[in-house]
Amino acid sequence: MPGADPLGPPPRPSAPCAWWYGIGEPPTYPDLKFAAQHYDLVVLNATETAAMHRLHKLNPKIKVLVYKDFSSTRNYPGAVIGNQDAPLLPSGVGYVEAQQRNPEWFAVDTADKRIEWGGYPQHWQMAVWDEKYQRAWADAVTAEVVREGWDGVLADNDFSSLKYYSKAVLKGTSDNAATDRRIRDGMDRFLEVAGGALHKAGKMLIPNVSESQLTPGRWSAHSRFDGAMEENFGLRGSGADGELVTFEGNEFKELRAQAALGESWLLLVTKTQGHREERVGYATAALLAGPYTCWHGASTADYQDPDWSPYQDAELGEAVESANRLPAGAWTRGFTNGWVAVNPTGKPVQVNPPPGLVTVDGAPVSTPAELAATDALVLVKPETPATTSPATTPKPTTTAPKPTTTTKPTTPATTPTPTTATQPVTTTQPTPTATSGTPTPPTPKPAPAL
Template identity: 35%
Template sequence: MSGVGAWIRYGDPITPDQREFAAKHYRSAILQPWETAAAAQLKRLRPDMTVLCYKCLSSTRDYEPGPVYSSGISYQEAEQQGGSWFATRLDGSRIQWNGYGGHWQMNVLDPAYRERWVENVSAELADSPFDGVMADNDVFEDYYQLDLPIREADSMEDLRHGLDLLVHAAGTSLNSVGKILVPNIAESRRIPGRWASHAAYGGGFEEVWLGYGPANLFDPVTAEAQLGQVEGPGLSILRVPTDGDDTHPNFTYGLAAFWIFGAGRGSYSATAHDDYSRTQHIPELDWSLGSPQGKPEGRNHVWSREFSNGWAAVNFNQDGRRRKRVRVPVGLQDASGRPAPSSVVLPAQRGVIYQRGQNN
């Protein structure tokens, strides 16, 4: 059993073959909260794996039959409480998320909503095989076209304040029952200290690490502003966007950065948008490069780092003309077992990772 991979798997029902594969190749997993049998099997097969269940902080879904829900409060429970926990527009109408039918925005500024969310999730997790919760939609901008102002919230800053209170309350409560909270902390780089604050209860999830999409990677300054996330606190789960093909160069690009700046801490994934029904994998995801042999070395947004069992390099530059030749330490090999070259020319927004050969 090996690997630094994160299995982001809250899509279609999980197959037995996927469970077996995951136990061999992933360090962490995020599953739907009703996948308790899969969670229990993963913990039996891989006791050191961190297995989290999905819960949404900001919405409820009207199509889920229950009795377990992907939100902290079900649509039916919110209705039974009189409907005041739903966010509403200025005309009083409820707000369905654009692009996600059946997802309804909740009023995260309502203390009663936050209290019930925390009560429900803490009670559900107390005797669960899950190690904790990945709390989705710790949002920053208006991703779902709420079109503020809405009732009780003039701006996204108001909603972020409500989410801040909810994250701290949920994290404190879950920690008290021996579970962790790992929020999906959107755009934390834009507010100093936000990542550390929201990750303080077990870790943080960055769903758009190094870019928004496979062809929309961040400029070097923005990319480097995210690098501190690999240092924790807790478990950092970092996802880089691809087009869904595991041979996409972004997979290795992000993995190289993960090793250079995190030295193997946390866990890593590369997927297409909302592509959370498969077992994404490349051989390098299973590697352990060992202990760092120094700090990251870099110049002009090109970085490398040597480890006791390997080496990685990355070029964060966005301009295609900024190719950079980097010297490769001796005695390394690629995933096919071929000897690594003595130097490699890294194009913009590309990374490379080599491990030490068997006879070295």
């Protein structure tokens, strides 16, 4: 971990830390003050350099990463100003630069037509497998990160399928499956180039990895630099018996292994459309609790607000055991001040909470307790006058958005990776912008200006 003492004692597996994917409207000062007091890590748009420096001043220990997209270049107003690329981009390579100097970096379909992302006007798929494009991206982004003073990069759209953005078949491939293989293979090499360049400069790389449950080893491989982001964490598949997608395939095993090492970040995002999603997201993150396991319950589609959940005030304490899988399929984990259970299956199961614990609202729970399909329990020791903790700082009221020079594209159901198309039940999607709702593909995010 950059900044960690390699000779010091390993950090303890505490309850999930908090982070903010702040790629919505420009943050206000109350937003930044709240973030400095509550979050371990924040992601901001490239135009928010002043906000980044203010966060570092308010909390020298906080990590602030810049949003950059691996897979697209953009020419919407703000990314291109007049006939020139903006000085600070949401991507690594500017549209005008690519158009004038390296038009071959634009991905094209079998009819030699450039591929514009569905639902994201003026977002153009790039040839992520092209070694010269990879190097140009890595060089430009690393230079900017060092010059501006960011701690590193959150690289969006490390995706494994083009289908969430386009049905196009890439030129030189035979079908959609071959197109996706070219993209996956290209991203494997791209990650090495970008991570190597940033690490050489002492900076972090955390990719937003999508659909890792479909390819064994993908999460482990793509989190090898400083960790990875899962933007569809705790997502429930569609259908009457839809299970939690996070537990499908090999993904949860790989997440557990990374968390247990305690050497890199797990940045987990749950779209909290209701209390169940909020409860499931936090409890599942607690199953993975480790030194750098951070959870964000996103209540807005565009990640505008610095969200804070009551569960993050639960004060679970330190984990006293690893996560345990019960025969019926539920998972549980004990903490010094509480206990969590998650049922990732499509059927109700019974669990046996430790006696004397209550919900975060103070309600008692019977033993055994029935845990509904794809639901969770977060229980804590009841508060007493001697142990009651002071009220946490209230979430700041977000003021009206400041005028920006960039036009933000409408985003589908999840926003840091395109998200307009409805996604299959078992797949998680990449994300270039944020929107709440049903599972959605990656959503590109624009970079609003101050």
